[in-house]
Structure formats: structure tokens, C-alpha cells
Amino acid sequence: MSSNDTSTAANETLNNAIFRIKNEYYDFQFLDMLFINLVVILLIACGFWCLCASYRLKEDDKSVSESKSEAV
DSSP: OOOTTEEEEEEEEEETTTEEEEEEEEETEEEEEHHHHHHHHHHHHHHHHHHHHHHHHHHHHHHEEEEEEEEO
């Protein structure tokens, strides 16, 4: 464990056995998780935007083909 790591521990007893629960994490772990969450949200938003854009293109193609058929 390096000097900038943090550790918390707790003792639990279950069926006359003592368990030591220890959580270890480093200082920038929260920022890493925040960054990963923001990237996932951005990817979901990009996927939603692509779906909306493809739907709009599909609707534009229908209106163009309808206007061409009316002109003939």
C-alpha cells in the first residue's frame, strides 16, 4: 500500500468467527469513477442523438420522395 492510499476496517463476528472487513482505496479513485460515469453518460447521449438523427433523415427522405411524386 503506497503512502497516498487510505484504508478503513471493521470487525464482524459471525458464528463465533471474527471477520475483518477492510476497504482500501486511493485518493483519486472518486475522480476516476466520476470520469468513467461522465464518459458512459456521454456515450448514451451520443447513441440517443444518432437514433434521433437517423429518424429525422428517414422522415426527410419520405418527404422528398412524396414531393417528387406530387411533382410528376
